[in-house]
Amino acid sequence: MLNFEHSNNIKTLLTAIQNKEQFDLSYFEGVSLVDFLQAIIQVHYTEGQFDIESIHELIASYNQHMNEEIQNVYISLDDNHPLNILKRENELFKEMLDQINIKSATLEQDKDASIVADDLAIIGNLYGHYNRKEKLIFPILERKQVYTLNRKVWAMDDDIRATYHQLKNRLKRIDEIEFKHIRKSFDVLYHDMKQMMLHEEDILIPFIQEIFEPHDFEAIARESEAFGYAVSVPEIWTDQDRVYEGNKQSADNNQNIKIGGGYLTLKEAELILNNLPLEITFVDKHGLFKYFNEITASQDMMFIRTPISIGRSVANCHPPKSLKKMMQVMRKLKNKEQETVTMWFKKGNEYIYVTYKGVFDEVGEYQGILEYVQDIQPFMELPSVVKRDI
Numbered sequence: 001m002l003n004f005e006h007s008n009n010i011k012t013l014l015t016a017i018q019n020k021e022q023f024d025l026s027y028f029e030g031v032s033l034v035d036f037l038q039a040i041i042q043v044h045y046t047e048g049q050f051d052i053e054s055i056h057e058l059i060a061s062y063n064q065h066m067n068e069e070i071q072n073v074y075i076s077l078d079d080n081h082p083l084n085i086l087k088r089e090n091e092l093f094k095e096m097l098d099q100i101n102i103k104s105a106t107l108e109q110d111k112d113a114s115i116v117a118d119d120l121a122i123i124g125n126l127y128g129h130y131n132r133k134e135k136l137i138f139p140i141l142e143r144k145q146v147y148t149l150n151r152k153v154w155a156m157d158d159d160i161r162a163t164y165h166q167l168k169n170r171l172k173r174i175d176e177i178e179f180k181h182i183r184k185s186f187d188v189l190y191h192d193m194k195q196m197m198l199h200e201e202d203i204l205i206p207f208i209q210e211i212f213e214p215h216d217f218e219a220i221a222r223e224s225e226a227f228g229y230a231v232s233v234p235e236i237w238t239d240q241d242r243v244y245e246g247n248k249q250s251a252d253n254n255q256n257i258k259i260g261g262g263y264l265t266l267k268e269a270e271l272i273l274n275n276l277p278l279e280i281t282f283v284d285k286h287g288l289f290k291y292f293n294e295i296t297a298s299q300d301m302m303f304i305r306t307p308i309s310i311g312r313s314v315a316n317c318h319p320p321k322s323l324k325k326m327m328q329v330m331r332k333l334k335n336k337e338q339e340t341v342t343m344w345f346k347k348g349n350e351y352i353y354v355t356y357k358g359v360f361d362e363v364g365e366y367q368g369i370l371e372y373v374q375d376i377q378p379f380m381e382l383p384s385v386v387k388r389d390i
Helices: 004-018 025-030 033-046 052-066 082-110 113-123 126-143 148-172 179-211 214-224 266-275 320-334
Strands: 256-259 262-265 279-284 289-292 340-347 350-360 366-375
Touching: 004 033, 004 052, 025 052, 033 052, 033 148, 033 179, 052 179, 082 113, 082 126, 082 179, 082 214, 113 148, 126 148, 126 179, 126 214, 148 179, 148 320, 262 266, 320 340, 320 350, 320 366
Parallel strands: none
Antiparallel strands: 256 262, 279 289, 279 366, 340 350, 350 366
8 A cells, every 4th residue: 555655755865866865764764665665655756755866765775775786686586486587688788778878889880780780789679578568467456456656667668669760760870860869869769768767677577576475476487488588588487386287177178158159168169269360359348358369379360469468457458559549449349330440461471450349148147258360362362263062
């Protein structure tokens, strides 16, 4: 629960830091680390006060006075632990950013984008880094009633992704545009990624280390491979004191139940759903992500979905920049303004066609939204001659 006395004390300390004044360090002795971090989250993310550099300085003062390093991952020394992976990736990103910075003079002179191509490709793994954070860590934070931090950080992640994309595109045109535009994109990327590392290592990692349970980290570890890594992760981390049992099947999964125009067992129904050539997602009438079928491994899905997001509000499953559009779609379907809403886009060699459909029961009451996704590229490759025989 938020303690406003703590947040007011944090404001006093941060004001002193910004004004380069001395401040009383004894406050740190009377507050738990969780309360200290919650107060910072309230002040910085919810109220939008003080910059991350001032907060970094405050945390450095806390570490020095309390003789500890809260950025260290103390719950596991295993490199494969999800928190250690995040920190290892950040170290790699820092190294690559610094290398590109050093090479920038040569890049400007030679006009040869290949000079930084390998470094930039490694930085491109920020997509997996940020996706794991947004799709695996944030859902657990939401279950623990933490929301604003997630949305603010996700919005910053989106800005960084956009800047990275802009830099790549400008490097492709290095012979056509003034180098100052490339330099500007890189400088923004350098600054924003370094700031995000402070958000993660000063606040996010220490905070979740205090409030997550071993089974939370196990779930994150199991589902992380779907999004990829920037570093080598040879093994999935598990809590050695706990045996993961997986999803227990219902004792009645072989009993026939009335479905549609016939009868199926739960096992048969699951097999049918998992063998449809569609990725299906269902959001219930309360806006909760309730189901997805498993036609392939998560990393091979057109829209990556993982069990850790089940039960999450659909509003929190989408990046801030697309949330308004998504909520408009849901409202139109719920109000029967449209029966379906469709969109399509190209992803690699696939043409992804997405349909959203409102689901209503036999008396017309709204029950939720069905989303189905398919690759329509095979339809475009159909032969001109109609085949009627088998």
